[in-house]
Amino acid sequence: GQQVMQIPQYQHVQEGEDFTTYCNSSTTLSNIQWYKQRPGGHPVFLIQLVKSGEVKKQKRLTFQFGEAKKNSSLHITATQTTDVGTYFCAVYNFNKFYFGSGTKLNVKP
Amino acid sequence: DAGVTQSPTHLIKTRGQQVTLRCSPKSGHDTVSWYQQALGQGPQFIFQYYEEEERQRGNFPDRFSGHQFPNYSSELNVNALLLGDSALYLCASRSSGGTLLTDTQYFGPGTRLTVL
Numbered sequence: 001g002q003q004v005m006q007i008p009q010y011q012h013v014q015e016g017e018d019f020t021t022y023c024n025s026s027t028t029l030s031n032i033q034w035y036k037q038r039p040g041g042h043p044v045f046l047i048q049l050v051k052s053g054e055v056k057k058q059k060r061l062t063f064q065f066g067e068a069k070k071n072s073s074l075h076i077t078a079t080q081t082t083d084v085g086t087y088f089c090a091v092y093n094f095n096k097f098y099f100g101s102g103t104k105l106n107v108k109p
Numbered sequence: 110d111a112g113v114t115q116s117p118t119h120l121i122k123t124r125g126q127q128v129t130l131r132c133s134p135k136s137g138h139d140t141v142s143w144y145q146q147a148l149g150q151g152p153q154f155i156f157q158y159y160e161e162e163e164r165q166r167g168n169f170p171d172r173f174s175g176h177q178f179p180n181y182s183s184e185l186n187v188n189a190l191l192l193g194d195s196a197l198y199l200c201a202s203r204s205s206g207g208t209l210l211t212d213t214q215y216f217g218p219g220t221r222l223t224v225l
Contacts, residue, residue: 042219043152043216045213045214095165096143096167097152097214099153099154101151
């Protein structure tokens with residue numbers, strides 16, 4: 001099945017520092033979605049990317065889809081304690097969603 | 110507009126028992142998927158239901174079965190529980206009428222299953 005590798009597994013940052021998580025696939029992706037899961041919560045949809053080289057922004061979050069549609073990144077500028085959680089990428093293929101293993105972000109105030 | 114709801118929130122069972130988890134999709138959604146999320150891992154797709162039939166299935170044994178009702182709600186059944194079945198079970202719903210661009214799925218709060 002579809003596999004997406006996500007790195008890093010963990011990231012500890014000081015509040016105000018930037019954060020980036022990467023999602024990589026060995027095959028070309030038709031789309032990629034990003035989710036955030038707060039501790040003790042459930043995944044919440046953030047965004048979907050479908051076009052090669054696509055860049056989308058949501059306030060301090062910037063999402064990119066690679067030109068070859070094999071990788072994606074989520075970048076958070078000037079992290080805040082409210083950004084704490086695990087960020088997952090997911091791809092939708094043949095009516096199934098395949099999730100990455102996630103990057104757990106901890107922000108120290 | 111109610112989102113995805115799941116019941117119960119927590120459940121404790123012993124090995125060999127059977128369990129049924131329930132999910133009501135978001136209003137307007139007709140497709141329900143179930144996921145298993147072990148601690149520290151990403152959600153793993155179990156299966157998807159649409160029009161009361163299982164449409165897609167992940168790499169899970171036959172001990173995992175499901176059902177979808179005419180009102181689009183769904184159940185996940187797990188038989189002969191193993192210790193390794195302990196996990197957060199998530200239900201997600203979406204609309205089959207959406208295009209790829211709107212294939213957003215919405216997750217419920219999950220059921221935390223502990224098998225002793």
